[in-house]
Amino acid sequence: MIPFVNLTAQRNFLRKELEEAEARVLNSGNYIGGSEVQNFEKELSLYTGMANSITCASGTDAIELALNALGLRPGDEVIIPDFSFISPAECVYRLGAIPRFADILPDTFLLDPADLMPLITPKTKGIIAVHLFGQTAAMEILHSxxxxxxxxxxxxxxxxxxxxxxxxxCESLADITITSFYPTKPLGAYGDGGALFTNDDFLAEKIRKLANHGSKSRYFHELNGKNSRLDALQAAVLRVKLEQFDEELKKRQKNAEIYNQFFSQFPDLTIPYIDPENTSTYAQYTLRAKDRNKWLSICDSAEIPTGIYYPRPLSKQPCFMNIERQMKNSGASRACHEVFSLPVCAYTNVEEIIQKIKSVL
Ligand SMILES: Cc1ncc(COP(=O)(O)O)c(C=O)c1O
Structure with missing residues (x-):
């Protein structure tokens, strides 16, 4: 079976550099913090152009740290797209604040600025723009x-x-932007990891403290923080992967183009729409199907793995049932019934996938 994300092929391609980096850390006796993490953070800043890049234990932790640094308090409200992975809403809710779910734009699946406006109340403190599937939300409008x-x-x-x-x-287009280094993300580690990016030095210092037990100097805790660190081993692996990350992005984009050419001939499918102002990392190659089950069963017969990101709007998740709802969010509900994603990583042979689908058709 073709893997959904071919991490083994990536490891084979980068084996020499990865093994050198892994041995460097394992033989150093330094497994937390130190030069690997510091150098990776510098390289992240060089790559993104951001003044501050702060690594932490996961993307979810990064969101929670950001919300803490921004001063979110119990009872505050935060606007979040209804069609997303759960982390942003989960973090807001866990801090005692209330996620308010806005609908998405039907073509890009990204937060709909017009739908968000009626959700703003005196309790609203912020907006979380999820840059879903690899492209950036309409940040200029959201910013204004x-x-x-x-x-x-x-x-x-x-x-x-x-x-x-x-x-x-995209990391430069908000007060704070977070990312995840979960293994199957476009830039993935061999375990959990995350990072925050900001040009605000005050916020950066606060985030660093929050991620280090609220402390800048040892055993003096100014804030109620937590332990959220990226291991040196993961930083070393990510440094290797970052070096050729842009090449991988180009291959993902090429794969998406090949898929687009093939799938655009089917009137019951909608190929991904990338806003002309955006480039996409194609974290997912996501199609919309009028009859999704038909396409899932074609892919199944062709032994092609598929993913459904996401089958249920956040506002309809049982864990948020207590939250008072104002909207129907029909765009998010429709997307949940129509989307499915195909393998698209840099090491996926999309021609082979297309051939297999053709043979079933
Ligand atoms: C949009 C989004 N936000 C946050 C996260 C959380 O990242 P992590 O799994 O590193 O906690 C994910 C992970 O899938 C995600 O897709």
Whole structure:
């Protein structure tokens, strides 16, 4: 069976550099912090152009750290797209604040700025823009809405590290942007990991403290923080992968183009729409199907793995049932019934996938 993300092929391709990096850390006796993590953070800043890159234990931790640093309090409200992985909503809710779910744009699946406006109340403190599937949300409009209502803007680039909008790195388009280094993400480690990016030195210092038990100097705890660190081993692996990350992105984009040419001949399918202002990292290659079950069973017969990101809007998740709802969010519900994703990573042979699908058709 073709893997959904071919991490073994990536490891085979980078084996020499990865093994050298892994041995360097394992033989050093330093497994937490130190030069690997510091150098990786510097390289992240060089790559993104951001003044501060702070690594941590996961993308979810990165969101929680960002919300803490931005001063989110119990009872505050935060606007989040209804069609997303759960982390942003989960973090808001766990801190005692209330996620308010806005609908998505039907073509890009990204937060709909017009739908968000009626959700703003005196309790609203911020907006989390999820850069879903690899492309950036409409940050200019979101930024001006945030500015005019005195809200902060947090970017979730867990799926979009390296994506650009109008030639700017998506990491630079919010007060804080987070990413995830979960193994199957476009830039993935061999375990959990995450990072936060900000040009605000005050926020950066606060985040660093929060991720280190609220402390800058040892055993003096100014804030109620936590332990959230990226291991030196993961940093060393990620440094190797970052070096050729842009090459991988090009291959993902090429794969998506090949898929687009093939799938655009089927009137019951909609190929991914990338806003002309964006480049996409294609964290997912996501099609919309009028009859999804038909396409899932074709892929199944062709032995092609598929994923459904996401089968249920966040507002309809049992864990958020207590939250008072104002909207129907029909765009998010429709997407949940229609989307399915295909393997698209740099090491996926999409021609082979197309041949297999053709043979079933
Ligand atoms: C949009 C989004 N945000 C946050 C996360 C959380 O990242 P992590 O799994 O590293 O905690 C993910 C992970 O899938 C994600 O897709």
């Amino acid at each position: 809405i945030a500015k005019s209502h005195d809200l902060w803007l947090l970017g979730d680039a867990a799926q979009s590290f390296g994506a650009k909008r109008n030639n700017k790195h």
